[in-house]
Amino acid sequence: MSNLTASDLIDSLKKKIQKYSEAQVEASFIGKVVKIADGVVSISGLKDIAYNEMVEFENGVQGLAINLEENTIGAIVLGEYLEIKEGFKVRGLKKLLSVGVGEGLIGRVVDPLGNPEDGKGAIKFKKYNPLEKIAPGVVARQSVNTPLQTGLKAIDAMIPIGRGQRELIIGDRAVGKTSIAIDTIINQKNENVICIYVAIGQKASRIAQIVATLEKYQAMSHTIIVTANAADSAALQYLAPYAGCAIGEYFMDEGKDALIVYDDLSKHAWAYRQISIILKRPSGREAYPGDIFYLHSKLLERSCRLNKEHGGGSLTALPIIETQAGDISAYIPTNVISITDGQIFLESDLFYAGIRPAINVGISVSRVGGSAQIKATKQVAGTLRLDLAQYRNLAAFAQFSSDLDAVTKKQIERGSRMVELLKQKLNSPMPVVEQIVVIFAGTAGFLDDIPIGKISEFETRYLEYMKLEHAKLLKTIEKEQKLSDETIEKLKKAITEFKKTF
Ligand code: ATP
Numbered sequence: 001m002s003n004l005t006a007s008d009l010i011d012s013l014k015k016k017i018q019k020y021s022e023a024q025v026e027a028s029f030i031g032k033v034v035k036i037a038d039g040v041v042s043i044s045g046l047k048d049i050a051y052n053e054m055v056e057f058e059n060g061v062q063g064l065a066i067n068l069e070e071n072t073i074g075a076i077v078l079g080e081y082l083e084i085k086e087g088f089k090v091r092g093l094k095k096l097l098s099v100g101v102g103e104g105l106i107g108r109v110v111d112p113l114g115n116p117e118d119g120k121g122a123i124k125f126k127k128y129n130p131l132e133k134i135a136p137g138v139v140a141r142q143s144v145n146t147p148l149q150t151g152l153k154a155i156d157a158m159i160p161i162g163r164g165q166r167e168l169i170i171g172d173r174a175v176g177k178t179s180i181a182i183d184t185i186i187n188q189k190n191e192n193v194i195c196i197y198v199a200i201g202q203k204a205s206r207i208a209q210i211v212a213t214l215e216k217y218q219a220m221s222h223t224i225i226v227t228a229n230a231a232d233s234a235a236l237q238y239l240a241p242y243a244g245c246a247i248g249e250y251f252m253d254e255g256k257d258a259l260i261v262y263d264d265l266s267k268h269a270w271a272y273r274q275i276s277i278i279l280k281r282p283s284g285r286e287a288y289p290g291d292i293f294y295l296h297s298k299l300l301e302r303s304c305r306l307n308k309e310h311g312g313g314s315l316t317a318l319p320i321i322e323t324q325a326g327d328i329s330a331y332i333p334t335n336v337i338s339i340t341d342g343q344i345f346l347e348s349d350l351f352y353a354g355i356r357p358a359i360n361v362g363i364s365v366s367r368v369g370g371s372a373q374i375k376a377t378k379q380v381a382g383t384l385r386l387d388l389a390q391y392r393n394l395a396a397f398a399q400f401s402s403d404l405d406a407v408t409k410k411q412i413e414r415g416s417r418m419v420e421l422l423k424q425k426l427n428s429p430m431p432v433v434e435q436i437v438v439i440f441a442g443t444a445g446f447l448d449d450i451p452i453g454k455i456s457e458f459e460t461r462y463l464e465y466m467k468l469e470h471a472k473l474l475k476t477i478e479k480e481q482k483l484s485d486e487t488i489e490k491l492k493k494a495i496t497e498f499k500k501t502f
């Protein structure tokens with residue numbers, strides 16, 4: 001008897017709840033699209049919507065609220081925006097946008113929403129991470145103390161990058177910015193670093209080329225590509241870096257080391273400017289909305305090195321910025337320069353003079369990476385910076401005088417050889433031990449009597465010789481991470497021996 005009453009009660013309760021939730025669904029579809037342009041919509045009538053909350057249109061397509069005003073909200077459409085019409089109903093979803101993360105993404109090319117772009121089928125996600133996240137606080141962080149080897153002699157020796165650091169790559173069009181990032185990714189093959197390459201507003205053909213290069217050097221097995229192409233909506237281009245960062249954070253939180261490349265943040269700023277102009281937000285310098293600085297600093301702040309208590313993972317960021325005619329005082333370049341821990345400046349003059357990578361060593365810096373450099377590199381590269389600095393000054397000066405004293409001449413000779421030695425072919429990152437013995441040969445003066453035109457050949461054959469005849473010595477350097485007096489003597493002897501055969 002009492003049982004019956006209970007089930008009756010439950011039944012009536014269920015009915016009541018059903019009624020209530022039906023009413024809820026109806027009531028929540030209260031917004032209306034009032035304007036739509038280029039994937040950006042204005043919605044009226046939606047109340048209680050939070051910044052970055054997801055919304056759903058009546059045809060099931062989703063959007064993201066990014067602009068809140070008194071009577072309307074601005075949202076970007078995540079998907080087919082051409083199907084959305086004025087007058088469509090909209091409701092808030094009470095959740096933030098998130099992207100699928102996990103090991104399943106490794107080796108894949110995805111769009112900023114995690115949809116595969118490589119035709120290799122569905123991806124298994126471990127979990128979902130929010131695109132926007134507050135960066136770890138200082139308490140969770142640890143200072144940078146492990147190098148991130150780029151495999152590029154000029155960078156590892158003079159502008160070293162540490163794991164968890166944010167180093168900007170900046171330069172004009174087509175000076176090798178992307179190439180530096182790609183070579184760094186290739187070099188992580190044996191370094192146990194998961195790489196995320198975020199392509200923003202690039203041509204699809206260029207992405208295909210990058211994927212092919214990474215595959216050729218077996219680098220896709222530790223790499224994820226997140227891409228929003230030039231043909232994609234500004235909304236997707238705007239979201240791409242956050243999606244990449246959320247994916248990178250997954251690996252950092254797992255205690256792993258990850259590297260993220262944002263190629264490039266200039267195009268990201270353009271996409272955001274485009275969205276903001278459609279939304280009629282007040283624009284500031286160079287027509288960018290006032291919060292673009294906040295946007296980029298918030299993004300880059302998420303890269304860091306976590307301390308032991310938080311798993312010890314790291315996320316290193318290599319943002320890329322394109323300048324116009326070398327103007328680094330434009331709005332976006334100055335912003336990002338001030339946010340990052342250093343910059344690698346690339347110059348077209350150097351690039352066209354055949355100095356590639358076209359790094360201007362004089363004005364490139366790494367503010368924290370030095371503490372992460374291994375001792376052996378410091379030992380050989382300490383004098384390298386000095387040699388090059390003196391060389392630059394003297395070379396400029398020497399243009400005006402014909403009779404140079406012997407010392408000056410010698411310094412110029414040395415400097416021009418070091419410049420030659422630091423050139424590096426595309427897609428051929430060099431292990432740190434090889435870098436050390438190569439740079440040692442230069443700074444210790446063993447190249448002074450080698451004609452400049454023969455330096456590159458010398459380098460190749462010298463390395464072959466060392467690997468063949470002195471493998472043990474290379475192993476010692478790798479193990480000790482420094483050059484003891486004994487090692488230095490052995491190195492000198494080996495180079496002298498080799499030079500007899502050159
Ligand atoms: P964009 O502004 O178009 O993005 P970018 O600055 O990223 O250009 P890359 O695409 O990396 O430049 O390189 C431009 C060209 O220079 C490419 O064709 C590349 O092959 C060549 N290049 C880059 N680095 C080197 C190098 N170290 N040695 C020889 N060629 C190089």
Ligand code: MG
Nearest residue numbers: 177178179263
């Ligand atoms: Mg590029």
